[in-house]
Amino acid sequence: MCRTAQDPDGEPDVDLADAAFTSMLEDSAEELYEQAPCGYLSTLMDGTIAKINHTLLEWLGLERARVVGRMRFADLLTVGGKLYHETHFAPTLQLEGEVSGVALDIKAVGGQRMPVLVTSRVKTSQSGEPMLIRTSVFDARDRRAYEMELLRGRRAAEEARRQAEADRDRLQEALAVLQQSLLPAQLPAIPGLEAAAHYHTASRDLLGGDFYDLFPLGTGRWAFFLGDVCGKGPQAAAVTSLTRYTLRAAALHDPDPITVLTTLNTVLHQRYTSGDTRYCTAIFGTLHPGDGHVDVHLASGGHPSALIQRADGSADYLPTPGGMLVGVLPDVQFASAHTRLSSGDTMLLYTDGLTEARTGPKRELYGEDALRASVVGRPPAGPQALISALTELIAGFGDGLDDDTALLALGVPSARPASLPTPASET
Known part of the structure; x- marks a missing residue:
């Protein structure tokens, strides 16, 4: 019950509860x-x-x-x-x-x-x-502390980003050096033979598994190979290194192409038998330069066939059917082939990054037929001209080329002299 003050006649005068509440409000406000x-x-x-x-x-x-x-x-x-x-x-x-x-x-x-x-x-x-x-x-001390902490965090993140970029640059430099170590620094000069090569890296951050080489066997003979290791990265690089040195060593012991690929198959299969199967495709061959020509003997292990552009402008694949992948099975069969490169002829070896590029609005495979048509559509001008043309073709694929691509072209220089302008006195 609320207490009230009363006047002498007993009537309520002031509500004491209201007065106390008002006083409380005043005290609380102050x-x-x-x-x-x-x-x-x-x-x-x-x-x-x-x-x-x-x-x-x-x-x-x-x-x-x-x-x-x-x-x-x-x-x-x-x-x-x-x-x-x-x-x-x-x-x-x-x-x-x-x-x-x-x-x-x-x-x-x-x-x-x-x-x-x-x-x-x-x-x-x-x-x-x-x-x-x-x-x-x-x-705002808590806010300032938060802002300072946020600023420190941003600075730390920025420094980490700069460090990561520097580390990435160093990694890319190391990858580039390692990638180059898996390829010949330059192709040797061979009397009566012209050679050219190109390597396209699809990703700067990953080591590719494509490889090629050209080296002497002695007694006027030469050997070449080109191939593609399954996968990318350090593991593929290790297989590539093992493959290159195995092929070189085997060729010096016995240069027969099928024997060389069989040796490589044995090495890879024995090395990678613990569930981490590693394999590759490869073409290995020997060159026997003659008088104005070069005889070629090659074998293929699951690799795309070599494409030969003749001096008359025609181009056809050198069939090597039935060649099996290298390193998958202990006992394999490889396909061999022979051909002769005459004056003006060029043989092109390539990895499937080229023919498996995606082109056009429908992102269709470029394919072997398109490659052959491209070569036929160009006048035969030797290995270097062919490699230059294909390099431009690869650049035009853009992001449609998502795999590394290796190219190696070998040919016999044309015996026909370059045409000279007719002197004015004879016109």
Whole structure:
């Protein structure tokens, strides 16, 4: 029951509960102002502080008597904060009547810099005249710490990104060096024979498994090979290295093409028998230069057939059907073939990255027929010209070429002299 005061005639006079509630509200409002979790102050229009709460005084480490009527709001700020207040904050407040959430620094207790967020509003009279400025000051130390931590995180991420890019550049350099170590630095000069090669890397970040070589066997004979190891990366590079050196060593022992590929098959099958099967396709052959021609004897292990462009402009594949992949089974059969390259003839060896490129709107395989047609459509001008033309073709595939491609062209220089202009006296 509510207690009430009564006048002498017994009638209720004042509701004591309402009075207590009103008193509580007044006490709470003052306490809320003084002990609020943020700073409050009111200033005259010239910035002189007329009222300030206990919270802000605590942050500043100042007594109320030293502040009220004696200091301006700008005096509470650091040098940088005061400069910003005079040049930006105060003019904006005067122009717009309100400034919200501006980051400033106040001179906190002990001379420490304290980051705050400041919101100020101009209070006007009923006639619209500015009377005073009410300002709220919010502690932004946690926010500043968060921002600094975020900045440190960004800097760390940026440094990690730069380091990763540097590491990637070094890795790519190392991969390029390793890739080059798997290929001959340059093709040897062979009397009566022209040779040219090209290697296209589909990805700078992955080692390819394509390989080729041309080297002497002694007694005027030469050997060549070109192939493609299954897979990419370090594992494929290891197989490529093993394959190249095995082929070279086997050829020096017995250069018969089928014997050489059989030796390679034995080495790969014995080396990779623990479930991590590694295999390759390869063509190996020997060259026997003669008087204006070169006899070729080659064998294929699951590799695309060599394409021969004749001096008359025709082009056909040298069939090697039935040649099996190298390294999969202990006992395999390889297909061999013979041909003679005469003056102006060129033999092209390639890996399937070329013929399996995707072209056109339907992303169809380029294919062996298109390759043959491309070669037929070009005048026979020797291995280097053919490799240059195919290099341009490969560049035109763009992202349709997603596999490494190795090219090796061997040919006999044309015996026909280059045509000379007819002297004017004979016309």
